[in-house]
Amino acid sequence: MQFLEDSHGCCGWSGEMAERIRAFDWSRTELGPLDTWSKSLGSSVQLMLASPLPMVMLWGRPGYMIYNDAYSEFAGGRHPYLLGAPVELGWPEVAEFNRHVVDTCLAGGTLSYRNKELVLLRNGIPEDVWMDLYYSPVADDEGKPGGVMAMVVETTELVISERLRQTAEDAYRADNERVRLALNAGALLGSFVWDVKNNVLSGDERFARTFSYPPGQSLENLPQEVAEARIHPDDHVLVQEQVQQSMQTGAPFNAEYRVMRPDSSYLWVLASGGCEFNEQGEPLRFPGVLIDINERKTAEESLLKFTRNLEQRVADEVEARLVAEEQLRQSQKLESIGGLTGGVAHDFNNLLQVIAGNLHLLARHEPDNANVQRRVGASIAAVERGAKLSSQLLAFARRQPLSPAICTPQQIFDSLGELLQRALGETVLVHMTAPAEPWRVFVDRNQLENAILNLAINARDAMKGDGTIDLSADNISLDREFCAGRGIVAGDYVRVCVADTGGGMPSQVLAQAFEPFFTTKPEGQGTGLGLSMVFGFVKQSGGHIEISSAVGQGTRVELYFPRSLRSMDEETTTPDVQPRGGHERVLVVEDNEAVRASSVELLREEGYQVLTAANADVAMQMLLDGVEVDLIFTDVVMPGLIKSTDLAAWAKVQNPPVAVLFTSGHTRDIISRNHQLSPDTHLLSKPYDPQALTRMVRTVLKG
Known part of the structure; x- marks a missing residue:
């Protein structure tokens, strides 16, 4: 040493x-x-x-x-x-x-x-x-x-700052252009300059006419008391406060007030300007312009005549705030439960994948053993039920990858008609209504159909198999008051409603309706995940869900989805990829040893050459060392320095690019944005069967 x-x-x-x-x-x-x-x-x-x-x-x-x-x-x-x-x-x-x-x-x-x-x-x-x-x-x-x-x-901050500066300069030029347009349009009522140091006010002829200065008055020294006397008494304090704030802080001066005309009527103006300072930071000049806003203010005053009195408005605002706070608490509660639920579903899917993979391999190895085939079939059915339960958990947790597309409610209703009637039975009537010119939405069609079917089955059970279900859709514009506390913004929406004539729910049941595993059905007749799944899907799609019910008056569930202005996607047919195996070399990257073993055996039985890596760190080292593969089949969530997205980024820049297929029981938004996969990202959700694996591998390799 x-x-x-x-x-x-x-x-x-x-x-x-x-x-x-x-x-x-x-x-x-x-x-x-x-x-x-x-x-x-x-x-x-x-x-x-x-x-x-x-x-x-x-x-x-x-x-x-x-x-x-x-x-x-x-x-x-x-x-x-x-x-x-x-x-x-x-x-x-x-x-x-x-x-x-x-x-x-x-x-x-x-x-x-x-x-x-x-x-x-x-x-x-x-x-x-x-x-x-x-x-x-x-x-x-x-x-x-x-x-x-x-x-x-x-230099990221410097570059971004420079871009912001350029944006500000562009905005400044745009403001100048607006002033020029205002001059041309006659909306400008004059310009003024207050010499703060010498306390002298000057202006142009239009400014002098606006404040009714006498003809012949020198424009270089306008008495300030004349202008002040023309300002409405109720606006004096506001104008003075705005002037003082601009002089103390350098903030822009923008004040709306009324000026008395010669006929004693009042004209609404906007005074816009700002204080300029000398090198010592003392106020020097205060230039500005007057703009005519009388038409706008007149329209606003006319609108105010139709509003309720001040006490009622305050009461309404207080009530709306209380409602918004309660909705926020409920949303935070469900969000917390959703985070825990998503993690459980991820581990659950890994276990199901190990079970499913080995069951399918056992079935292949014992094709002539009827007893084995029967028991394997029953076990796989149980795995599929578990996978459905896990899918519902991920839907509630808003962790399921979506495949949204442009559609209208009428298209959804048309595809659901026959299925609803079969699922609900002949004793239940279904009334469907949609607007003649429905707005479009950007949602996952399969998930929306599942949500409506789920709500319809709940309605059938509430009516004990006999009654009427109204399935409707309408175009609606939501204002800020409605959207407050609901997690959505004001604008155009498509509302899908499912209403029944059942017995309804008491308030204490209604308060827990969206919570996972909460159900009023007898044991063994419901998981309590139906409404939770619908809630998660709607929120994940950028929408909102409302439920109203009262004992003896039925239940009404409303789904709100933002209107989309995209054009309708052209119908395209995707050629079926035959689920045959191949000779290509596949690198399987999976940290769960049991899952990795079953996946490797399934792929090798299809004829693929399979290499393995216990994590992305090992996989990247293999690739950098010159190992050549045709496909990287990688889990999304793994420990280590290198992430699955790093592998995908490396594969994308190779010449030629290396195909990548992700698999996961829960992506945690690592490979998606708001749980929506990009078109060039391929995901095989766990648990999967051999056919799904083979089909997806062939699709990605041929892509």
Whole structure:
């Protein structure tokens, strides 16, 4: 250790990263133990650790990463796992860029970039990052390039700030254009300048006419008391407060007030301007313009005549606030339950996949054993019931991947008519109504049909199999008052309603209706997940659900979906992919050993060449080492530094690209946005059967 201290001065290293570098087992890398490092490497590390700027050393051909405290902050969630890792493995999404850097600098070259834009996964999600990057070679003890010293200065905030500045300039130019248009349209009533230092008011002829200054009055020195006398008495205080605020804070001056005309009527104006300051920060000038807003204010006053009195409005607002607070509490309660539910469903699906995979393999290995086939069939049916239960849990938790498309309520009703009648029985009448020109919505059609069917079956049970169900849809515009506390914004919506003539629900039952596993049905006749699933689907689709009921008056459930202005998708037919096996090479990446084993055996029986990796870290190392595959079949949620999205990002930039098929019991929105998959993302949900696996693999490989 004396050699280390004398040669490198590492005892003088300070900071968190210095401690981490000392504690790291460098014998696992080509650099060897710390006390064997070359003098040039030790000196370079000491220089880097002392720098306040983010710096990282990439040593050797693999580019082993050694970095300082400032760089650890830049690395985000990837710190401290980057320490000692090859740079291509540490940042796989920019592996090609970093390989070019290492190759160039080890050949003696230098590189620099200004505001270089890269997409990094510092905390598990893609983010656009801009940086100033400087790369230069670092010589070893023999004077040859042994590594790369990189200085990383993130300029993301500067770039975004510059864009905001440009946006502000564009807005300023737009404001000037609006003023010009106002001048041309005659809406401008004049301009004024108040010399604050000398307390002198000046204006143009239109300003003087607006405030009824006498003809011949000098426009360079307008008596302020004349203008003040023309302002409505009720508006004096407001105008003065706005002026004082602008002079004290520099905020824009915008005041709406009334000015008396010569005929004693009042004209509504908007005074817009701002205070200008000298170098000492003292108010200097106060320029502004007057704009005619009389028509708008007259229309507003006419509208106010039809509103209720102030006491009633206050009472309504208080009541609405109480309702919104209660809805917020209920939403937070359901959100908390949903988070727990989604995690349980994920583990449950993994267990079901192990059971299902082995059952299918057992059935294949014993094709002539009737007793085995019968028992396997019964077990698989139970697995499917468990999978349906898990799917309902994920629907409530709003964790199910959706496949939305443009449709109208009438299309949904047309496809559901026959199915509803079969499911409800002949003693239940179903009345369907929809507007002549229905608005379009962007939803998952299958999930919406399931939701309506679920509500209809609940209605049938509430009516004890005899009564009338009204299934209707209408176009509706929701205002802010209705949307307050409901998690939606005001605008156009399509409302789908299911109403029954059953016995209704008491208030205490109604308050728990959306909670999972809550049911009033006898044991064994309901899981209590029907309404929970509908609630989760509607919320996940950006909508809202309302339920109203009273004992003896039936129940009414209303689903609100935002109106979509997209055009109707053209009907396309997707050719069926024959679920035949193939000879391609598949890399199975799965951290659950039992799930991995069953998947591997299923694929090998179909003729595929199968490689395995227990996590994405191992898989990425295999791929970087030159292992060639045709398809990466990977679980979504796995422990480790490398994520499944990193594998997909690497596969996408290869030439040719490598196909990727995800599988999961619960994606946690890692590969989706708001649980909606992009068209080029393929997901096979757990649990799956051999046919589904084979069909999906062939589809992705042919795609």
